[in-house]
Amino acid sequence: MSTPAAFLFDMDGLLLDTERVFLEVAVALLIRRGYDPDAGRAFFLTLVGSSDSHARERLEGLLGQAQHVDAFHADLYAAVDARLDSDVPLKPYVQGTLSALSGNGHPMAVVTSTRGAAARHHLSKAGLIGHFAHVIGGDEVSANKPDPAPYLEAAARLGVAPERCVAFEDSDRGATSAARAGCRVIQIPDLRPPEVELPDLGQHVATDLAAAMAHLGFSTPV
Incomplete structure (x- = not known):
C-alpha cells in the first residue's frame, strides 16, 4: 500500500x-x-x-x-x-496522530460541512488548527457532501490528485463524498441510526483513528 x-x-x-x-x-x-x-x-x-x-x-x-x-x-x-x-472535546488519538503527521511534513486539510468560520474557531479552541494547510467549510465549497465537490476542491487546494489522498470520515454522507471524489476512504463511524447499515463504498472501516492509521502503516503516539 x-x-x-x-x-x-x-x-x-x-x-x-x-x-x-x-x-x-x-x-x-x-x-x-x-x-x-x-x-x-x-x-x-x-x-x-x-x-x-x-x-x-x-x-x-x-x-x-x-x-x-x-x-x-x-x-x-x-x-x-x-x-x-x-472545552472542545477531542476524539481518541487525534492530538498524537495530527502532531505526528504534521511533524513529518504530511499535507493535511479539514473538509467539514460546518461553516468555515465556526470550524476554524472550534479547531483553534481545540489547539488543532496549526496542523492544517486548509480548513474548508460547508459554506466554502460549490456543493455539499455527499457531492464529491468538497473533497475534489480540498485536494485541488493541496495540489494533490484525489486518488493520492486518504480521507477520514465518520458519516455516510461524508464517506460517500470522499469516495465519489476518488479518495481512499477510511470510515470511523460515530453517531448513527442503529438500524442503518454502512454503505458499501469500498472504504476501510476502523474503530478509531489509531486503528485507521495502523491500516495505513503508521503508528499513533498516545
Whole structure:
C-alpha cells in the first residue's frame, strides 16, 4: 500500500467529539418544545454529516414554519457555543496522530460541512488548527457532501490528485463524498441510526483513528 500524498479529515465526530454535544442540546430543546426525546434523538441521528442547508430543510419538515426553525437554530447554536467555549472535546488519538503527521511534513486539510468560520474557531479552541494547510467549510465549497465537490476542491487546494489522498470520515454522507471524489476512504463511524447499515463504498472501516492509521502503516503516539 503506497503512502498517501495528503490526508483529508472531516471534523465533527471525527476529530472533535462534538456530534454528541449537538445531539444532547438539540434533544433538550425539542423536549422543551413538547417533542418525544427518543423520536428527537432518532431524528437528529439522521442529520449527522449534513450541511446547514440540508439540516434546515429537514427541520422545517419537523418544526413547521420557518420562524420556528429560526428560533430553534438560534437556541441550538447559542447553547452549543456556550458548551464548546470552555472545552472542545477531542476524539481518541487525534492530538498524537495530527502532531505526528504534521511533524513529518504530511499535507493535511479539514473538509467539514460546518461553516468555515465556526470550524476554524472550534479547531483553534481545540489547539488543532496549526496542523492544517486548509480548513474548508460547508459554506466554502460549490456543493455539499455527499457531492464529491468538497473533497475534489480540498485536494485541488493541496495540489494533490484525489486518488493520492486518504480521507477520514465518520458519516455516510461524508464517506460517500470522499469516495465519489476518488479518495481512499477510511470510515470511523460515530453517531448513527442503529438500524442503518454502512454503505458499501469500498472504504476501510476502523474503530478509531489509531486503528485507521495502523491500516495505513503508521503508528499513533498516545
